[in-house]
Amino acid sequence: MDYMIETQQLTKCFKRKTAVNQLNLKVPKGSIFAFLGANGAGKTTTIKMIMNIIAPTSGRATVCGVDSLQLSPSQLQSIGYVSESQELPEWMSCQQLLDYCKPMYPSWDDNFCQALIKQFDLPLTEKLRHFSRGMKMKAALICAMAFRPQLLILDEPFSGLDPLVREELIDGLLEITSSESWTIFVSSHDINEVERLADWVGILHAGEEKITEGVESLQNRFKHIEILLGDDSTQSTKLPENFISCQQKGRVLRLIHDAYQPGRTDEEIKCLFPTTTDIKVQGMTLREIFIVLAKQYRLTSGRGGV
């Protein structure tokens, strides 16, 4: 598999704090990769190291096959970058901003740009300083997409936006990505924002990578399991590690399994609970999976979760 972004033992320390700790990340080419983590997990720091905005303390990152520290303007011409903290030249109008960005990218597509403007419905002659937060984000997205980048990096693009604007942006991205073979790397602290978009997920907690996996694969292995027991006696069986969050109410035992395999897991359950009369398996949404994992990390590290 080709990877658009790869990091190896990527680390960033700020004085006494380690913001990113030996991160090994692989973002497959052509994927929409959701980079999740709580506030302060190290997502923005990771992205800035990938974009060579800040230098890593140790380790390395490669972007489009090039070491991030060697990223030159020619490589950046195929990378679109939008960050919620990035400053826009507010003295410019939207049209002036686009006119300023256009000569930077040889692959700038005017027709595509116009289509994006129409889709996001932005006033071209108004100064950016008069734009709302959502409009500024749209303007930044147009600048980052109009040249059809190979890699689109979005750092918390939906942060602080109202649900309607968020939906508009996500719909817009979905529409575009359905026809383009871009790699999109989007970071967020809210799974709701990216659930519809992502086909790969990476979870960062306290600067450390916890999971990097395809959404389908995640959803295949994480399952809600409801076990109907023969009696309501309390089960004291010691459960294997894969059984998470076990709760019993009367004869019903509910748990989550993080490595479900049809048939095999059912057999395992019957061995553990001989009085089992019925097993119901339900899939989990990405959000539910994320919450379960976040709680687990919090328990293991003793730190606050999302």
Next chain:
Amino acid sequence: MNTIQLIFKKDVLRLRWLLVCWVGIIALRCVISSSFFLDNIETQTRMLQSSQWIFSLMVFMLFVLIPLLVHDDSLIGSTAFWMGKPLSRKALLISKTIFILSFFIVLPTTAELLTLAENGITAHYLWLAMPQILSTWGGIALPVFLLASMTKKFSHFAIALFGIGVFCIAASLVEKNAFNFIMSHGEQTPDNYFFFIESINITICIVNAIIVGLSALTLITYQYLTGDTRKTTSLTIMFSIVLIIVNYFWCWDFMKTFSTHDKLLSSPPKTQIQLLLQTTNQQSQPEIVKFANASNPFTVEVNYYLDLAPDQFVVNIFHEHYQIDSTAGLIPYDWRKESNENNDYVNKEPYLISLINLFKGYHVIPSIEQSSKRKPSYQYTIDGEESFEYPLAHRQLGARMFWQIYRYQITSTVPFRENAHDKFFSQQFIVKNIEKSTDEITAIILEKQAVLKYDLLATRDINNIDDYDSSIQWNNAIYLLRNNQTQEIVFPSFDSDQRNKSVGGPFRILEGRVRYIHFFGNDNAPLNDDWLKDAELIRVDAIAEGRHLYTHGFYAETTELPEE
């Protein structure tokens, strides 16, 4: 369009209205500095006074425009718009540098050179002036550029600037006191003091400005290419300390080499003018000027040096007693206070002796005023600058002399009537008014000249440095009346002036002056209407040939007053 051009164009677009104001102010300064207003004294005065403010405004604008330019693509932090875009640090550096060089250094320099040219400065002197003017604007703009590149936004820039200002004031106080301490406690001789003064001249200013400008450019390049603000700050501080130390301890001796000119000595100015006008062939003799007071009689003797043979005197080359070492002229206040004498040379007020007055009889031309009111101490001033206390030992007064060597030449001859005018080199004058009374005539003359010199500490013309050609000295122009028929010459009896402020800046572009010159008639030149109808006004200018510095030229000891 490459990225350098793209950034440049973006910056011009952003700052377009401020740039229009900037160019407008430069143009305004050129207009009011032009030779257009020569014959209108009121307008000239207002123009020249307002021009002083314009330079200050321009400097202020630099402190606003440059940070606005640099902070639009800030190097500090990680949220600037250019980060993550295909814009290299190198492109940013080149674009911003070209912008600053074009608009804030080359443009005002060109404007000033054009103004000087319009005012009569020749190409030769324009060429000499260019490094001075360039280094002025570069010495201001580039350090501001450096500071802006090390800050994220204007508020940070302003705070840093304030901090630097406080530091500079504190450092100068420490330096001054340290210097005084060293000089009062060390075995320093007068030589060192005078070399200090001698060294504070335009060459040091230009050299420093060039060094500061080039160093700032180097540090700016480092900052842009590496983004390592911490290291840039450390290097800047280190460099500043080195520059201060070099100036303090090394530049004096280095500049000393430019301070001496071996020139010949001759007789006083008035005699030489007469020689010039071929009305006399007299050579003057040495003079002895005597001081005395009741308790501490002493003499100051001025002699020509025996190593200068008379045949080395050249017609029209002569000296002028311009300045005497303070220790010679500085008669301690407590001595003067006790004296029974009270005349021009010894008085009881805590004034310094007007050194020039010691040779009053030889001076036709007013020179730099030396006397100033001081507290009773050994402090003294030269050129209006505060000096340090120099302790006297054993009542022995040491002295040295500076000989300012001038060559007088007739630069203009015009009929003596109102509105007569002339223009030569960078000088212009017009006879605005002639007021007659019984046997006195007052000529009111408007003068204007373009000069190139720093007036930070020593007003020394740039052209007076090492191999430059001599130049006309403002203070040494004399107006004489001569009758064409009788060839009688009348020297001015009294000459006062009101000086207008010149165009501002560390060097002056233009100076305006109104001179009130009084001529008294005598038996040979009655200055009546008959005499005046054939009269012409002659302007004699002193061309500075250089200076000759004698160390320990003469000394005086407190002795008994010799018998007459």
